[in-house]
Amino acid sequence: MTNQVSPYITCVDLGGTKLAIANICNGRIISSKRQPINSTLNAADFNAFLIEQLSPFITESCQGICIGVPGLVETHSGFVIEVLNIPKWHNVALKTLFEKHFKVPTLVHNDANCFTYGIFKHANYQHFDNVVGVTLGTGLGAGLILNNQLYTGKQSAAGEFGSFPYLDGIIEHYCSGQFFKRQGLDGLTTFEQAQAGETKALNLFSELGTHLGSAIVQVVQAFNPDAIVFGGSVAKSAPFFLPNLQQTLKSTLPPSVFSALQVHYTQDANTALFGAYHLFTSEVMTRD
Structure with a gap:
């Protein structure tokens, strides 16, 4: 698959339903x-699947691997603790597995942290000191940039407000693809x-926006960020849910906080x- 000579990093974004892999060289795929x-x-079997999918991307020019995992991970050890949307794949020494098989350094992070760091470094949000990245897909993930630094917590779970109690379940049930699946x-x-203007669908996205706005209010009150940035497969529908989200924020937050907050997607x-590329270059390639 790859014949290039220039050194590159193999970056992996593992989601609840799909896998994305890219070799990135000097910030270019x-x-x-x-x-x-x-x-x-x-x-x-899932480990074997990952190795099979990554193998064509790993050549002698590969400097390492960085993978974003949608669950709890110990970044320092590269240990996957739990992934709710891949329920049988847990307690996996992923860093050890990849380094033994591919013979290259491996970094394991939470996928929402990779997204948030990608927003901060690649999408040029570095002029903001505090940014919350929110991934809306099969589930809901979130990452935090606080005082210009990625804050991950002990198990890369900092900022994961999707598991907060909400109504008869948790926020993720009402603010991700699960909102539609449950119906x-x-x-x-x-x-x-x-997109076709069907009223029922438009009303559902308006309801999603209200739920998501109620969740974001808690995040804003906890961290007072400069910006909230949405991504993921559900984020492409942002024009349909952002009006209600913004209205919920406006009606709930102090006026000065609302006016200072930027909401993007x-x-x-x-x-x-x-984000995985920049995390690897900053955390692995800068080591002595």
Whole structure:
């Protein structure tokens, strides 16, 4: 797959339904692929799947691997503790597995932290001191830039407000693809219906915006960020849910806090991959 000579980093964005891989050289993607995953595989089979998918990307020019995982991880050891949307894949020494098989340094991070760092470094949000990145897809993930630094917490779970109690469940149930799934609907189909102007679909996205606004109020009151940036597959529907989200923020937050807050979204599907690239260059390649 890759014939390039220049050194590169293999970056991986693992989601609840798909896998994205890119070789990145000097901040530019030189080869990539996207692949659906089978989230019901057991740990051994899922590990084998990952190795099979990554193998064509690893050549002698590969300087290392950085993978973003949608769950709890210990970054220093590269240990995957738990991934709710891949329930049988847990307690995995992923860094050890990859380094033994591929013979290159490996960094394991939370996927939302990769996204947030990608926003900060690659999407040029470095003029903000405090940024919250929110990924809306199969589930809801979040990452924090506080005082110009990525803050991850002990198990890369800092900022993960999707698991906060909300109504009869948790925030993630009402503010991600699960919002549609719990009603027997498909998010993509509902998005297409909203684009066509169907009232029911438009109302669903308005409701999603209200739920998400209620959740973001808690985040803003806790961290008082300069900006909130949404990404992920559901974020492409932002024009349909942002009006209600903004109205909820405006009616709930102190006026000075609301007026100072910027709310953005990105449809760049590679943001987390670039975040993984920048995390590897800053955390691994700068070591003595």
